């Protein structure tokens with residue numbers, strides 16, 4: 001029996017896809033082993049979001065080859081899409097599949113194992129949607145509902161790496177959610193590259209998907225992994241607020257709190273729109289005595305042309321007007337092929353580092369305030385299976401982590417607590 005090991009880099013979408021590969025290879029008779037345990041095949045699912053991600057991918061592939069020179073390495077994902085020739089030149093690499101050739105990975109590897117396939121190949125294309133969901137965790141699954149992006153923000157390589165926005169029909173996603181429910185999993189996180197753009201290739205609406213998923217028996221909670229503010233419509237917010245399985249937890253990319261920078265980034269909103277969206281959600285979903293809505297906000301520090309003054313606009317916008325529960329801060333990373341990479345007014349790395357640090361400190365403070373503002377509220381926690389130092393953890397509806405002494409009977413169950 002051939003042994004296969006998986007290495008995943010990058011986002012939750014990649015993790016959902018790798019998990020799907022695992023299930024398919026097991027169905028095909030392969031044995032899944034940890035990466036350091038005598039694998040015959042390594043499958044590396046790569047990321048290209050920053051320069052650092054590219055380097056990490058190359059280093060991991062080289063390390064795997066040194067560890068087990070006789071093993072075949074199969075590389076897929078965003079980095080594979082953009083740098084296929086570079087990767088195929090690395091020792092041990094047998095196949096490279098672009099991000100949109102992911103559906104071909106399993107048949108190609110199985111054909112190769114059975115001798116029905118050429119000894120190596122490099123494939124890319126721009127037409128496929130590889131359906132995926134993660135399993136393995138007994139409580140939560142990441143369901144891929146959308147792939148690709150048509151936005152072409154000035155700093156981002158994702159539209160080149162993942163291709164055009166596309167999805168599979170609502171009915172197929174409902175069937176996948178039912179499969180997840182059958183595994184005993186209670187919570188699904190909807191994942192995509194530009195999740196709210198769902199429906200581009202099927203003529204359906206994002207809210208139709210939410211309504212259909214809401215009816216799936218066995219799934220008790222849904223979260224939306226990340227959604228562009230312009231795609232989170234008032235209709236969707238109203239519907240979620242009307243008592244659905246969708247939780248008061250939103251991850252929304254802001255990227256900058258300066259209108260000047262937002263415009264240069266090519267984002268599709270300004271700060272006034274963003275602020276009104278957050279206010280609307282709070283008005284619709286927060287009641288006296290109810291849990292506060294968790295907002296996780298993405299921000300890029302040090303975009304070209306971001307002066308100290310413009311950075312302070314972002315800082316004070318977040319501190320005074322948005323007050324999210326968490327800020328995901330990323331230093332701007334110059335990516336070849338993007339508009340922003342051509343700019344001469346790049347911000348020094350040391351300045352970026354300082355700005356990241358300032359925003360992280362702000363995030364820590366806001367997170368503490370968020371926890372404090374929920375004190376004394378009733379919450380429902382879905383406890384997870386893993387045990388650490390005799391403790392187990394779970395998350396409330398609004399994504400507050402709660403710990404308690406390990407009790408296996410609580411795994412995958414929802415318990416009511418007072419925060």
Ligand code: SF4
Nearest residue numbers: 149151152153156158
């Ligand atoms: S919306 Fe912008 S940042 Fe997000 S994936 Fe698309 S191009 Fe990249």
